[in-house]
Amino acid sequence: MSKAILVDTTKCIGCGACATACKIVNDLPLHDSEANKQRPAKSCGADELVTFAQSHGEVGGKLSADTLNVLQTYGSVFVRKFCMHCQDPTCASVCPVGALRKTAAGPVIYDADRCMGCRYCMMACPFGIPRYEWKSALPKVEKCILCAPRLAKGLQPACTEACPAQASIFGEREELLREAEKRLRENSTGYVQHIFGQQEVGGTSVLYLSAVPFEQLGFPSNLPHDALPTYTYRVLSKIPNLVMLGGALLGGIWWITNRREEVARAEKTEKRDSKLETGKSKLET
Amino acid sequence: MNGSKLPKITFWRALLVVILAAGFYSTVLRFVKGLGASTNLSDQFPWGLWIGFDVLCGVGLAAGGFTLAAIVYVFHLDRFHAVLRPSILTAFLGYGLVAVALLFDLGRPYRIWHPLVMWNPHSVMFEVAWCVMLYLTVLALEFSPAVFERFRLHGPLRLIHSVTIPLVIAGVLLSTLHQSSLGSLFLIVPEKLHPYWYSPLLPVFFFISAVGVGLAMVIFESNLSARAFGREIELPLLAVLGKGMAVVLMLYGILRFQDLVARHALVHLREASTETLLFVLEIVVGLFLPMVMLFIRRVRENREGLFAAAVLVITGFLLNRLNVSISGLEFSAHAHYFPRWTELAVTLSIVGMGFLLFSLGVRYFNVFEVHAPSAEPVVARASRP
Ligand code: SF4
Ligand code: SF4
Ligand code: SF4
Numbered sequence: 243m244s245k246a247i248l249v250d251t252t253k254c255i256g257c258g259a260c261a262t263a264c265k266i267v268n269d270l271p272l273h274d275s276e277a278n279k280q281r282p283a284k285s286c287g288a289d290e291l292v293t294f295a296q297s298h299g300e301v302g303g304k305l306s307a308d309t310l311n312v313l314q315t316y317g318s319v320f321v322r323k324f325c326m327h328c329q330d331p332t333c334a335s336v337c338p339v340g341a342l343r344k345t346a347a348g349p350v351i352y353d354a355d356r357c358m359g360c361r362y363c364m365m366a367c368p369f370g371i372p373r374y375e376w377k378s379a380l381p382k383v384e385k386c387i388l389c390a391p392r393l394a395k396g397l398q399p400a401c402t403e404a405c406p407a408q409a410s411i412f413g414e415r416e417e418l419l420r421e422a423e424k425r426l427r428e429n430s431t432g433y434v435q436h437i438f439g440q441q442e443v444g445g446t447s448v449l450y451l452s453a454v455p456f457e458q459l460g461f462p463s464n465l466p467h468d469a470l471p472t473y474t475y476r477v478l479s480k481i482p483n484l485v486m487l488g489g490a491l492l493g494g495i496w497w498i499t500n501r502r503e504e505v506a507r508a509e510k511t512e513k514r515d516s517k518l519e520t521g522k523s524k525l526e527t
Numbered sequence: 528m529n530g531s532k533l534p535k536i537t538f539w540r541a542l543l544v545v546i547l548a549a550g551f552y553s554t555v556l557r558f559v560k561g562l563g564a565s566t567n568l569s570d571q572f573p574w575g576l577w578i579g580f581d582v583l584c585g586v587g588l589a590a591g592g593f594t595l596a597a598i599v600y601v602f603h604l605d606r607f608h609a610v611l612r613p614s615i616l617t618a619f620l621g622y623g624l625v626a627v628a629l630l631f632d633l634g635r636p637y638r639i640w641h642p643l644v645m646w647n648p649h650s651v652m653f654e655v656a657w658c659v660m661l662y663l664t665v666l667a668l669e670f671s672p673a674v675f676e677r678f679r680l681h682g683p684l685r686l687i688h689s690v691t692i693p694l695v696i697a698g699v700l701l702s703t704l705h706q707s708s709l710g711s712l713f714l715i716v717p718e719k720l721h722p723y724w725y726s727p728l729l730p731v732f733f734f735i736s737a738v739g740v741g742l743a744m745v746i747f748e749s750n751l752s753a754r755a756f757g758r759e760i761e762l763p764l765l766a767v768l769g770k771g772m773a774v775v776l777m778l779y780g781i782l783r784f785q786d787l788v789a790r791h792a793l794v795h796l797r798e799a800s801t802e803t804l805l806f807v808l809e810i811v812v813g814l815f816l817p818m819v820m821l822f823i824r825r826v827r828e829n830r831e832g833l834f835a836a837a838v839l840v841i842t843g844f845l846l847n848r849l850n851v852s853i854s855g856l857e858f859s860a861h862a863h864y865f866p867r868w869t870e871l872a873v874t875l876s877i878v879g880m881g882f883l884l885f886s887l888g889v890r891y892f893n894v895f896e897v898h899a900p901s902a903e904p905v906v907a908r909a910s911r912p
Contacts, residue, residue, distance in 0.1 A: 306570065336715055338653035339638075339645040358641045359634020362652050364573035366715045370860075373570050374634065376563030381634040464718045473714045474651050477730055481654070485700055492601050492696045499603035 245348035245393060246415035246447040247402060248422055249322060251459065252432065254409035256313065256320040258299025263291055263404035264311040264324075265300070267389060271308055273300055288403060295404040307375040307384040311401060314460065319452070321459045322401070322410065325350060325371045325386040326439060327447035328469070333363035333372060333385075335471035341383075348415070348447045349388035357383055368443050368465055388447070415447055422451055444469030543879050550876025553869035557631055565869045571862035572853075576870045579852035581628030581877060583709055584845050585621055586659070587733075590741030591748075592618025592666060593702035600695040607768075609761055612673060612894045613752060614745050619666040620884050622659060624877050631873055651711045658705035665698040673892040707734040713851055719859040722792040723806040724851045732783060736844055739775040742768050743840040750834045755886070758895050766828045769836065773821035776840070780814050805846065805854050813843010 265272055266286070272278040277298040282290045301313050301320075311324040331350045334342040341356035342363055359381060364372045375381035389399035397403070402412040411418070422437045438456050439446040442465045450456070457463040557565040568575050591614040598604050599611050630636040642656040668687060675684040687694075710733030717725055726732065746765050752758050787793050796803055817839040826832035853864060866874075888894060 332715060335647075335649045336652060338647055338650045338656055339641040340647040340650075341645075356638075356641060356645050357635065358638035359636075360632075360652060361573035361634065362650075362712070364570065368716075368718060370571070374562075374573065376568065376570075377561060378563075379559060379561040381561060462718055466717065470715050470717070471649060473717065473727075474711055475649060477711050477714060478649065478651065478654065481704060484704070488700050488703060489696060492597070492699055496601045496603070496692060496696070499601070503603055 243414050243416070244346065244447060245388070245412065246327070246418050246449060247388070247399065247410055247412055248418040248449045248451070249410050250422075250425065250451045251319055251321050251409070252451065252453050253407050254313075254320040254322070255407045256301060256315070257296060257406060258301040258313045259292075259295040259404040259406060260322055260401035260410060261300040261303075261309070261311050261313050262298050263295035263400040264386070265309070266291055266295065267392070267400040268310060270310070272298070273303060274298065288397075291400060292404050295400075296406055305371065305373055307373045307377075307382075310373075310384060310386040316459045317454075319454060319459060321450075321452075323460070324401075324448070325388070326369050327386075327388050328443055329445040329447065330443075330469035330471055332366045332368055332443065332470040335474070336362045336366040338362065345390065347390070347393055349390040349393065350385075351387045351390050352383060352385065354382045359383075366470070368462060368470060415449075418449055422449055425451060441467045443467075444472075543883070546872065546875045546879050549868075549872035550879075553872040553876075554631070556869055557873070562634060565867065567864060567867045567870065569862065569864075571860040572856075572864040574852060575864055576853075576866040576874055577628050577632040579849050580845070581874055582625050582632070583848040583852055585625040585628065586706065586709060587737045587740050587844060587848060588744050588841070589618040589621030589625075590702065590706060590737040591744040592621075592669075592741070593662075593699050594738050594741040595745060596669065596695045597699045600692060601699065606764060609895075610745055610749060610764065610768075612670075613748055613889075614741075615666060615670050616673075616885065616888050616892075616894055617744065617748060619663070619670050620881055620888070622663045622666060624881050625659070626663070627880075628874075628877055651708050651714070655705050655708045655712070658701045658708065662698060662701040662705065665694055665701060668694055669698065673894060677892050702737075703734060706737040707731065709733050710851075716856070719856055720851065721802050721855040721858060722790060722795060723787070723802055724847075724855040726786050726790065728782065728786050729851075732779065735775060735779045735782070736847060739772055739779060740841055740844040742772045742775065743837040743844070746772075746833055746837040747841060750830070750837075752889070752895065756889060756895070762828070762830060762833075765833060769821050769827045769833050772836070772840065773818055773827075776814055776818040776821070780818065783814075802855065802858065805850050809843055809846040809850060812839055813846060817843070 262272065262277075264270075266281060267284060269284045272281060280294075280298075282294050286294075299313075302315065303309055303312050305312055305323060311322055313320055313322045315321075327344075327348060327350050329344070331342065331344050334340075334344055334350060337357075338360060339356045339358055341353045341358075342350060343353070344350050359374075361372075361374060361383075363383060364370075364374060372383050372385045374383055389397070389401075392399060398412040402410045405411075411421075413421075419437065419440060422440075426433050426435055426437070432453055434452050434455055436452075436456065438450040438452070438461055439448055444467070450459075450461070452459060455463075553565060562568055566575060566577075595607060595611050595614045599607050626639075629639060633639060642653050643660075647653050668690075671687055672684060675681075675687065707730035710729035710731070713720055713725065713729055714727065746768055749758075749761065749765055796807075817836040820826045820832060820836045820839070823832075826836065857863060
């Protein structure tokens with residue numbers, strides 16, 4: 243069973259507590275330097291975290307190496323953006339050293355000690371999520387890891403913990419899907435009848451509901467329902483065959499052309515010999 | 528002859544010094560301050576000039592090595608032996624410099640060996656990394672006879688000659704794999720790459736165009752070496768390569784257009800966009816013009832004509848790789864990328880190093896073995912069963 247987050251944008255009040263909570267537990271600087279001075283420690287208790295996050299919400303900005311979750315505004319709608327924790331993550335499939343990995347529990351996690359910084363994950367992610375520490379001489383990739391360490395301790399992610407409006411809720415993916423379907427059913431006019439993340443690129447562990455079309459909230463609308471890694475795997479899986487057939491073909495061509503040349507060479511020497519002989523016999527006569 | 532050439536050489540040398548100095552500054556900046564300070568890369572544009580040009584174009588331009596090795600050893604067209612060694616040397620230097628460029632581009636270059644021990648066979652990049660590493664080894668071995676000859680090491684020379692054929696076949700296979708896989712790298716971004724360039728056939732296109740540009744590079748280099756080192760250019764030979772190039776271009780053109788039509792990508796031609804301009808430029812410069820030129824016998828068998836066609840093919844190839852890796856992604860990234868001068872300085876320095884090393888190689892080893900007797904035993908011994 244794997245965990246997920248359901249974000250119902252119709253319920254979000256735009257407080258920005260999720261963004262702040264995220265920064266506290268990930269030890270990242272807040273935009274507001276005053277708030278930054280009063281911030282609780284990374285390991286603070288739930289109450290302290292929630293109180294601080296709700297009173298110092300951060301709204302706006304962009305995802306960056308310092309911001310793994312942002313609350314953006316599209317017209318009058320608030321949408322939080324962070325890693326979608328794809329079921330079959332593109333980022334993990336492209337990473338040459340396996341630094342990114344989907345865990346059974348749900349989070350897509352990152353092992354900084356493996357990463358060599360090729361940034362193919364950033365290139366490939368269909369949601370444009372991973373960020374790089376461009377300013378550092380020894381940079382890392384940064385993205386939300388669904389609070390995997392907290393999950394391991396039986397806690398929920400900091401952002402859902404902090405949300406005062408239940409706009410972001412945490413749970414089993416299957417259960418959240420059922421919940422989302424129920425909401426769509428019960429309010430057929432208030433929602434776009436689509437659960438973003440149910441099928442996009444093979445499904446994600448972050449699901450969204452919205453009252454306006456998802457394109458208007460900055461979500462890509464041209465995503466296939468196939469997991470993107472299948473696109474490359476189709477080609478990669480042909481390689482062993484290609485190597486064998488190619489090797490046989492090239493070897494065969496070499497063998498044939500080589501024969502022909504040997505024959506040609508043999509013929510040439512024969513001709514020369516016979517010429518010599520006829521020459522000799524002419525001389526003799 | 529030397530007297531008249533001297534000023535030209537000093538100009539090129541001066542230019543090289545300026546470039547290398549700028550490159551040195553940029554290198555220090557890159558490794559002390561990081562990628563942010565030394566490049567225009569961003570979260571929207573994680574790959575720039577160093578990947579798009581140094582790696583993608585570099586690997587493609589070095590494709591002459593495996594193409595000619597196949598022509599000479601596998602297809603037994605022995606008369607091309609004269610242009611084989613320069614191509615192998617170019618390929619070896621080319622791949623070496625690609626590795627150097629990667630050291631600049633990787634965020635943590637000292638971990639470049641990680642793919643050796645940390646495997647992810649589902650990653651195209653993993654496959655490319657392995658192929659390039661192995662092929663670099665193959666190229667070193669393929670060039671090693673020149674080194675052994677120079678130091679009169681007869682034992683190793685005999686040894687390497689006895690494995691020439693398996694080595695060449697391995698090289699051709701490895702090249703086929705990674706040349707095409709550089710295209711496969713972009714299969715994973717169907718929603719980000721402009722329809723002019725995204726295609727499920729990207730690996731095929733990358734492979735065919737690499738063969739084409741490999742031949743163009745042989746012509747291009749032969750011409751330059753003829754000027755720089757006073758070598759007679761093997762024109763009839765090169766004209767045949769020109770013929771081959773024309774056929775490759777035609778094949779590429781047919782496949783590419785079939786694919787564009789099948790994916791309804793040509794409707795975008797109605798839009799007056801940067802992408803349209805770049806696409807048309809790429810097709811006209813890199814495909815139509817040189818193809819027509821090469822089909823005309825008078826042009827093909829004329830030194831300047833052939834050279835011009837080769838230059839066009841190379842230009843079109845560069846455009847194509849940069850379009851796939853940079854320009855074709857701009858619309859979806861909602862961002863614009865143009866390299867910082869420090870990125871350009873590093874790239875130019877790497878190219879400059881390439882020229883420098885090539886001329887050193889030519890000076891110290893028997894690279895242009897046009898009528899050298901050493902060419903004979905290689906073929907003779909290798910072809911013995
Ligand atoms: S959203 Fe992007 S970074 Fe997150 S799991 Fe999916 S592919 Fe990876
Ligand atoms: S940047 Fe790091 S995590 Fe991303 S694909 Fe490259 S090695 Fe993997
Ligand atoms: S904490 Fe909840 S209500 Fe507040 S911004 Fe985040 S998702 Fe919206």
